[in-house]
Amino acid sequence: MTITDTAPPPAPPEPPAAQPAPRRFRRPRGWGSLPLLILIAFLILVPAGFVLLAAFSVDIPRPGNINFDLTLDHIAVFTEPGVLKATLNSLIIGVSGTLLALLIGGFLAFVTARTNIPMRGFVFFIGLMPLFLPSYVGALAWSILGSPVAGLLNIGFQDLGIDFTVNIYSLGGVVLVMGMFYAPYAFLLMHSSMSLMNPDLEDAAGVHGGSTWRMLRNVTFPLAMPAILGSALLVFTHIFENFPVSQVLATPGQIDTLPTFIYRLMNASPSRGNEAAVMAVVLVIVVLLVTLGQRRILARRSYTTVSGKGLKARRITLGKWKWPLFAIALVYLLLSIILPLAALVLTAVRTSPYMQSFGDLSQPGAIDFGIFGNVLGSGLFLDSAGNSVIVALSSAAAGTVLAFLVGYTVYRTKARGRGLLESISMVPLAIPAIVLGMGLLWTWLVMPFPLYGTLWVMVIAFIAVQMPQGLRGIASSIQSTERDLEDNAVLHGARRSRAIMSITVPLMRVGLASTFLMLLMLSMRELTVPLFLYTSDTHILSITIFDQFENGGALQQAAAMSVIYCAIMFVLSYLPRRIGSGGGLTP
């Protein structure tokens, strides 16, 4: 990989070259996509390249000194004690967490899509809820709940005289939290697969002599298999590369995972960036393999055939199992949302950081809700929140525009290199956030413009990291927008750019708006990437909360801030749904 020739200044994102071709309704072709291609490659491939370079060169990239002396010495890191253990732990957490997430998600998907469980809408909502809580906030809350010494659950057990200690700082604890907070992804994929299933296929099993159980085993589950496998691989990559949960829950229990190991190498003094890079390459390879597998599975013809008739998925009557199954869903709600939120609120309003028993709370002055006011008014919160808003708004806006330009070029033009453009845009999916964070750090340390240490470096980093999600959002919208409508405007005398602005963009406004909001939300919750890029002047909310918890000093403030943060996230996640569902194309 050569680095020297990839340093042209980022070209301003401009529409894929208007064509001076004689026939004005022709779409841009040729190399009109080149500026975009260079920009995207610069944003995404350069950081990835730096990681690869660092893995095999004598020293990490530094400003004014990019080292091309290649060496394989760093591979020796694998002989280090603990590396194998960390890899093994990551695999254990990945596999068991995935199984747990599938179990929870699959159960909820099945009961909401295919049975008459009571309060179906509410149970569906239970399946989605954990999406509103960033996984590290969930992990932080669970560390308050389940730490072996001072965990609220353990205090509660003591109060009740039950001799049982929950230890969340264990492999089991990490698996539990990962499984619970990634279950919604599995839930959503499986729910759509199960509810879109053509009921005729199942009726056919009934009519031809299969009992309900036979029908489920022979028809329903096999048909849902692609969705189950697809979500398994998706969830696995997320859990495998997840850094914050492991950092919060596994590290205190002296358990290493690949991401925490990498983080530790980076933060060691002196920093062992080269070895971290080697480990990062391993992580990328695993994730890449799994991602490829996932694409293959999802690309296979899906079995969910939709017929012309109104689909009315058959619901199984649960009978006496109705309420027990409902109770299971409630337990999940309790463990994933209610207990964590309650723990955060309790920690925030408690005036004394020490608590022997829940009885302490009944003493006068033990609880003070003024903390929320204090935190809201504190300089740290206001600065972080302000920074978060600036970063999130800028990166979401720029990300949406860029995704639109790429999406338009890829799906609407015959420009050369558009396949490449799409592939590069999707690369961040296969690169764990922790690896991309390292790469972005080195990239912007080395760059001759002084962006490192400003908020803009985070904006640029977020745009790069969230490119796949942005492009996906735009792609589905652009593909469902009739291209003839835009061509028609051109045939009636508008320039291509004018036609795009006055026809295509307005038609896609719902898709554009929901992509923007989705990127906004992702930017608000991103933790791992900014962890490498922030400086003391550029705290954002997620970092501030993480920092306060990690350094232990300000647990109360951190908890209060988490609660406020969750409220913001809830609103942000709620908005796209409102717009997505209520919008349509009606003016």
Added chain:
Amino acid sequence: MQVTITNLSLAYGGVAAVEGLDLTINDGESIVLLGQSGCGKTSTMRCIAGLEEPTGGSIAIGDTTVFDHDTGRSVPSFKRNVGMVFQSYAVWPHKTVLENVTFPLRMKKVKRGPARDKAMEVLGLVGLGHLAERGASQLSGGQMQRVALARSMAMEPSVLLLDEPLSNLDARLRDDLRVELRHIQQERGLTSLYVTHDQQEALALADRIAIMQAGHITQLGTPEDVYAAPASASIARFMGVTNVFTIASTASATGNKIELADHPVTLHSAATGPPGAASIAIRPEDIRVRAENDPPRTTHPDGTNTLTGTVEVRVYQGSSVRYQIAIDNGPQLDAVCPAGTGTLARGTRAHVDIDPAAVLVLPDEVTEVTDGTATPAQDEVAA
């Protein structure tokens, strides 16, 4: 096996889809339920299959009552031994053709070997023996429908239900499969109920046609009966009669002279029509067209109605020609004439001749099966 449906009712959230329906399918008979979408025909079929729970009435297959609202008896779908061919084929895409067809046999605990033999036999019958090992998602629409048919026949169902099985296929294939279906049904003596909105299909496949409108069976009879004598103007319209006109008043329907409501035209009819008659219907094939200065044909019966007008549209259909003729001071008439008798160009002045016997006098609607058409053809079938 004989299927007896008594006083069947089905309502979705208070809206009645089927109301008090009685129908008997004799052993080995093919009945076609013909009606527009939303008339309740598919609901009726799904009740027989056990895929819907009726809100009233009873259903018996052979000697077994599979559903009785009064006693609360309801045999689950998978124990009814009913075969069903779905409009969407419902061939399981994750199984091979053979696995699809052996499924009902395996459910009946038939051993693997005999099940395979039986499946291969039925697959041969529908001409798909060579595709047995093929994955079902790789088949074309026509092949899928054959698999669905084979799957249902393999279980030797007491009754075979077919829910618009041909409507997703293209026209040529539909014609071919229609003939094939009828052949298999007759050869095997399958008791079957076929649901469709296509009157051509109904005429081709039925021993008896049951016309269904708004949750009721409004006419039941052999294809010939229904075609020759539709019970109401709306049935006539549904059977492809485009020339349906309102009568001025019921009084004028007497004495075989009928005055149209919207046009100053009077027609002779061979029939006086039932009381309450409100429309006349004339089949396009029964209208003869000749140029204004041509003489009437020699076989011109007495009392033939002759009207004069201008050819508005001429559509050449290969074996026939379809005209739309605007009658002077009268309605537009549709006429279908055999091709080859010399066609008239657009704008030509023309006479139309209508036999009084072809002028049917009908009530607008009927709500129940009337007179003897309820159970004809009994002896035919028994014979």
